[in-house]
Amino acid sequence: IPPGVDIHKYKPPADGSKPNPDLPQDYIYTISRLDTNKGHDLLLDAFDLVAKEIPGINLVIGGGSPDPKPRELRLLEKINSIIVARGLKERVELIGYVPDEDMIPNYQFARFFVLPSLFEPFGMTTQEAMACGRPVIASKLGGIRNVLDHGKTGLLVDPSNREEFAEAMKELLSDKEKAGEIGKNAHKLILDEFSWEAIAERHLAFYAKYS
Numbered sequence: 305i306p307p308g309v310d311i312h313k314y315k316p317p318a319d320g321s322k323p324n325p326d327l328p329q330d331y332i333y334t335i336s337r338l339d340t341n342k343g344h345d346l347l348l349d350a351f352d353l354v355a356k357e358i359p360g361i362n363l364v365i366g367g368g369s370p371d372p373k374p375r376e377l378r379l380l381e382k383i384n385s386i387i388v389a390r391g392l393k394e395r396v397e398l399i400g401y402v403p404d405e406d407m408i409p410n411y412q413f414a415r416f417f418v419l420p421s422l423f424e425p426f427g428m429t430t431q432e433a434m435a436c437g438r439p440v441i442a443s444k445l446g447g448i449r450n451v452l453d454h455g456k457t458g459l460l461v462d463p464s465n466r467e468e469f470a471e472a473m474k475e476l477l478s479d480k481e482k483a484g485e486i487g488k489n490a491h492k493l494i495l496d497e498f499s500w501e502a503i504a505e506r507h508l509a510f511y512a513k514y515s
Contacts, residue, residue, distance in 0.1 A: 305503060305506050305507060305510065306426055306498065306503070307426075307428065307503070308498055308499055308500035308501075308502065308503035308504075309428075309431045309432060309434075309435045309494055309498050309499055309500065310435075310499075310500060311435050311494060311495055311499040311500075311501075313408065314408060314411070314432045314435035314436050315435060315436060315437075316412065316436055316437035316491060317409070317412040317413065317436075317437075321409070321412065322409070323409055323412070323413035324406050324409045324410055324413070326399070326406075327364055327397070327399070327410065327413070328362040328364065328397065330360050330361055330362060330415065331361070331362040331363065331364045331397075331414055331415065332351070332354075332361065332362070332363050332364070332414060332415055332416060332417075332418060332473065333364050333366070333410060333411065333414035333415075333416075333417050333418070333433075333438075334347060334363075334364070334365055334366070334367075334417065334418045334419065334420065334429075335365075335366035335367045335402060335410070335429055336367045336419075336421070336429060337367055337368065337369075338367055338368045338369075338372070338376045338379050338380065339379070340379065341421060341422060341423060342367075342420070342421050343420030343421045343422055343443070343463050344365065344379075344383050344386075344420065345382070345383070345386055346420050346422070346463040346464055346466070346469065347363070347365075347418060347420035347463070347469075348363075348383070348386045348387065348390060348392065348396070349386075349390075349466045349469075350420075350463070350466050350467075350469035350470040350473065351363045351392070351395075351396070351470070351473070352390045352392060353466065353467070353470035354470050354473045354474055354477070355392060355395045357474065358474065358477055358478075361395075361415070361477060362395050362396065362397060363392075363395060363396045363397070364396075364397050364399060364410070364414070365383070365396065365397070365398050365399070366399045366400070366401075366402045366410060367400075367401070367402065368380070368400045368401050369401060370400075370401040372400075380398070383398065384398070407432075408436065411432060411433045411436040411438055412436045412437070412438070414433070414438055415476065415477060415483070416433075416438055416439040416440060416441060416473075416476050416483060416487075417429070417430065417433035417434075417438050417439070417440045417441070418440070418441045418442070418473070419440065419441070419442040419443055419446075419448065420443065420463040420469070421443050421446060421463070422443060422445055422446075422463060422464060423443070423445055423446045424442075424443060424446035424447060424448060425446065425447045426446075426447045426448065427442060427446065427447065427448040427451075430442050430448055430451070430452075430458070431451070431494055431498050433490075434457070434458070434487075434490035434491060434493065434494045434498075435491065435494040435495075435498075435499075436491075437487045437488065437490070437491040438487050438490070439458060439459070439476055439483045439484075439486035439487045439490060440452070440458040440459070440490065441458065441459045441460075441461060441469075441472045441473060441476070442458060442459075442460060442461075443460070443461065443462070443463050444460035444461060444462060445462065445463075448460075451493075451498075453489075455486075456486065456489050457486065457489045457490045457493045458486060458490055459472045459475070459476070459486070
Protein backbone atom coordinates (compact mmCIF):
# COMPACT_ATOMS: atom_id res chain seq x y z
CA ILE A 305 0.00 0.00 0.00
CA PRO A 306 1.63 3.28 -1.07
CA PRO A 307 1.78 6.50 0.92
CA GLY A 308 -1.08 8.94 0.43
CA VAL A 309 -1.44 12.52 -0.74
CA ASP A 310 -2.88 15.33 1.35
CA ILE A 311 -5.68 16.38 -1.02
CA HIS A 312 -6.65 19.25 1.28
CA LYS A 313 -3.23 20.78 0.65
CA TYR A 314 -2.41 19.60 -2.87
CA LYS A 315 -5.43 20.59 -4.95
CA PRO A 316 -6.31 22.54 -8.11
CA PRO A 317 -5.97 26.32 -7.80
CA ALA A 318 -8.97 28.14 -6.38
CA ASP A 319 -10.43 31.23 -8.03
CA GLY A 320 -8.08 34.11 -7.40
CA SER A 321 -5.03 31.90 -6.82
CA LYS A 322 -1.84 33.40 -8.16
CA PRO A 323 1.21 31.71 -9.66
CA ASN A 324 4.69 32.07 -8.24
CA PRO A 325 5.81 35.45 -9.66
CA ASP A 326 9.41 34.24 -9.79
CA LEU A 327 8.62 31.59 -12.42
CA PRO A 328 8.09 32.03 -16.17
CA GLN A 329 4.53 32.51 -17.36
CA ASP A 330 4.44 29.32 -19.45
CA TYR A 331 6.43 26.38 -18.10
CA ILE A 332 6.89 22.62 -17.77
CA TYR A 333 7.82 21.61 -14.23
CA THR A 334 9.86 18.95 -12.49
CA ILE A 335 11.12 18.68 -8.93
CA SER A 336 13.25 16.04 -7.26
CA ARG A 337 16.36 15.63 -5.21
CA LEU A 338 19.47 16.10 -7.29
CA ASP A 339 20.96 12.73 -8.15
CA THR A 340 22.36 11.02 -11.22
CA ASN A 341 19.38 8.63 -11.48
CA LYS A 342 16.82 11.45 -11.70
CA GLY A 343 17.26 11.87 -15.45
CA HIS A 344 17.83 15.60 -15.69
CA ASP A 345 20.16 15.02 -18.65
CA LEU A 346 17.48 12.98 -20.44
CA LEU A 347 14.89 15.67 -19.80
CA LEU A 348 17.14 18.40 -21.18
CA ASP A 349 17.93 16.34 -24.28
CA ALA A 350 14.20 15.91 -24.98
CA PHE A 351 13.27 19.48 -24.08
CA ASP A 352 15.86 20.72 -26.57
CA LEU A 353 13.67 19.25 -29.35
CA VAL A 354 10.55 20.80 -27.83
CA ALA A 355 12.13 24.25 -27.47
CA LYS A 356 13.16 24.23 -31.13
CA GLU A 357 9.54 23.76 -32.24
CA ILE A 358 7.44 25.53 -29.61
CA PRO A 359 8.39 29.13 -28.82
CA GLY A 360 7.66 30.59 -25.42
CA ILE A 361 7.61 27.36 -23.43
CA ASN A 362 10.11 27.08 -20.58
CA LEU A 363 11.39 24.29 -18.38
CA VAL A 364 11.60 24.82 -14.62
CA ILE A 365 13.75 22.36 -12.65
CA GLY A 366 13.31 22.45 -8.90
CA GLY A 367 14.91 20.49 -6.10
CA GLY A 368 18.09 20.10 -4.17
CA SER A 369 19.12 20.96 -0.66
CA PRO A 370 19.24 24.51 0.72
CA ASP A 371 22.93 23.90 1.49
CA PRO A 372 24.23 21.77 -1.41
CA LYS A 373 27.23 19.54 -0.78
CA PRO A 374 30.09 18.96 -3.26
CA ARG A 375 28.42 15.98 -4.97
CA GLU A 376 25.28 18.00 -5.61
CA LEU A 377 27.30 20.98 -6.82
CA ARG A 378 29.11 18.75 -9.33
CA LEU A 379 25.79 17.50 -10.67
CA LEU A 380 24.50 21.07 -10.96
CA GLU A 381 27.62 21.96 -12.91
CA LYS A 382 26.93 19.05 -15.28
CA ILE A 383 23.29 20.12 -15.73
CA ASN A 384 24.36 23.69 -16.44
CA SER A 385 26.92 22.50 -18.98
CA ILE A 386 24.17 20.64 -20.87
CA ILE A 387 21.96 23.74 -20.79
CA VAL A 388 24.77 25.88 -22.23
CA ALA A 389 25.75 23.27 -24.84
CA ARG A 390 22.14 23.01 -26.03
CA GLY A 391 21.70 26.79 -26.14
CA LEU A 392 18.88 26.63 -23.59
CA LYS A 393 19.96 29.27 -21.07
CA GLU A 394 16.94 31.46 -21.91
CA ARG A 395 14.49 28.54 -21.75
CA VAL A 396 15.54 26.55 -18.66
CA GLU A 397 15.43 27.80 -15.09
CA LEU A 398 17.10 25.98 -12.21
CA ILE A 399 15.36 27.16 -9.05
CA GLY A 400 17.07 24.88 -6.52
CA TYR A 401 15.51 24.21 -3.14
CA VAL A 402 11.78 24.96 -3.14
CA PRO A 403 10.35 26.32 0.15
CA ASP A 404 7.02 25.01 1.41
CA GLU A 405 5.08 28.14 0.42
CA ASP A 406 6.04 27.66 -3.24
CA MET A 407 5.47 23.91 -3.51
CA ILE A 408 1.77 24.04 -4.37
CA PRO A 409 1.61 27.03 -6.77
CA ASN A 410 4.61 25.65 -8.66
CA TYR A 411 2.59 22.52 -9.39
CA GLN A 412 -0.74 24.26 -9.93
CA PHE A 413 0.32 26.66 -12.66
CA ALA A 414 2.63 24.38 -14.66
CA ARG A 415 1.43 23.25 -18.07
CA PHE A 416 2.28 19.74 -16.91
CA PHE A 417 4.70 17.84 -14.69
CA VAL A 418 7.48 15.53 -15.86
CA LEU A 419 9.24 12.70 -14.04
CA PRO A 420 12.26 11.76 -16.16
CA SER A 421 13.87 9.17 -13.84
CA LEU A 422 14.93 5.98 -15.57
CA PHE A 423 13.78 4.17 -12.43
CA GLU A 424 11.55 5.50 -9.67
CA PRO A 425 10.05 3.10 -7.10
CA PHE A 426 6.88 5.20 -6.74
CA GLY A 427 7.21 8.92 -7.42
CA MET A 428 5.31 11.00 -4.87
CA THR A 429 5.87 14.19 -6.85
CA THR A 430 3.72 12.85 -9.68
CA GLN A 431 0.87 12.20 -7.24
CA GLU A 432 1.21 15.69 -5.78
CA ALA A 433 1.07 17.21 -9.26
CA MET A 434 -1.93 15.04 -10.18
CA ALA A 435 -3.71 16.10 -6.98
CA CYS A 436 -3.25 19.68 -8.21
CA GLY A 437 -5.03 18.73 -11.44
CA ARG A 438 -1.91 18.70 -13.58
CA PRO A 439 -1.28 16.15 -16.32
CA VAL A 440 1.97 14.24 -15.90
CA ILE A 441 4.51 12.56 -18.15
CA ALA A 442 6.39 9.85 -16.27
CA SER A 443 8.85 7.05 -16.85
CA LYS A 444 7.27 3.76 -17.87
CA LEU A 445 10.28 1.99 -16.37
CA GLY A 446 9.43 2.63 -12.71
CA GLY A 447 6.68 1.99 -10.19
CA ILE A 448 4.55 4.89 -11.43
CA ARG A 449 3.49 2.74 -14.41
CA ASN A 450 1.29 0.82 -11.97
CA VAL A 451 -0.57 4.03 -11.12
CA LEU A 452 -1.05 5.75 -14.49
CA ASP A 453 -3.33 4.63 -17.29
CA HIS A 454 -1.44 5.81 -20.38
CA GLY A 455 -3.42 8.37 -22.35
CA LYS A 456 -6.12 8.67 -19.67
CA THR A 457 -4.53 9.69 -16.37
CA GLY A 458 -1.06 10.52 -17.69
CA LEU A 459 1.49 9.69 -20.35
CA LEU A 460 4.17 7.02 -19.90
CA VAL A 461 7.41 7.24 -21.86
CA ASP A 462 10.89 5.80 -21.98
CA PRO A 463 12.87 8.90 -20.91
CA SER A 464 16.02 7.57 -22.58
CA ASN A 465 14.19 7.76 -25.91
CA ARG A 466 14.69 11.43 -26.73
CA GLU A 467 12.15 11.55 -29.56
CA GLU A 468 9.45 9.65 -27.66
CA PHE A 469 9.85 11.88 -24.62
CA ALA A 470 9.79 15.06 -26.73
CA GLU A 471 6.72 13.93 -28.68
CA ALA A 472 4.80 13.38 -25.44
CA MET A 473 5.65 16.90 -24.28
CA LYS A 474 4.69 18.40 -27.64
CA GLU A 475 1.41 16.48 -27.59
CA LEU A 476 0.33 18.00 -24.26
CA LEU A 477 1.50 21.47 -25.28
CA SER A 478 -0.33 21.43 -28.61
CA ASP A 479 -3.55 19.74 -27.47
CA LYS A 480 -4.80 21.75 -24.49
CA GLU A 481 -8.13 19.91 -24.48
CA LYS A 482 -6.42 16.55 -24.09
CA ALA A 483 -4.05 17.93 -21.45
CA GLY A 484 -7.01 19.32 -19.51
CA GLU A 485 -8.88 16.01 -19.69
CA ILE A 486 -5.84 14.06 -18.49
CA GLY A 487 -5.41 16.56 -15.63
CA LYS A 488 -9.05 16.10 -14.56
CA ASN A 489 -8.77 12.32 -14.72
CA ALA A 490 -5.52 12.43 -12.77
CA HIS A 491 -7.09 14.55 -10.06
CA LYS A 492 -10.03 12.16 -9.72
CA LEU A 493 -7.68 9.17 -9.54
CA ILE A 494 -5.83 10.74 -6.61
CA LEU A 495 -9.09 11.58 -4.82
CA ASP A 496 -10.46 8.08 -5.28
CA GLU A 497 -7.38 5.94 -4.73
CA PHE A 498 -4.40 7.87 -3.35
CA SER A 499 -5.75 10.42 -0.88
CA TRP A 500 -4.85 9.68 2.74
CA GLU A 501 -8.53 8.88 3.27
CA ALA A 502 -8.45 6.26 0.51
CA ILE A 503 -5.14 4.86 1.77
CA ALA A 504 -6.60 4.56 5.30
CA GLU A 505 -9.50 2.55 3.86
CA ARG A 506 -7.05 0.22 2.13
CA HIS A 507 -5.20 -0.36 5.40
CA LEU A 508 -8.45 -1.08 7.23
CA ALA A 509 -9.51 -3.52 4.52
CA PHE A 510 -6.12 -5.27 4.70
CA TYR A 511 -6.29 -5.75 8.47
CA ALA A 512 -9.93 -6.87 8.28
CA LYS A 513 -8.97 -9.49 5.71
CA TYR A 514 -6.02 -10.93 7.60
CA SER A 515 -6.97 -10.46 11.25
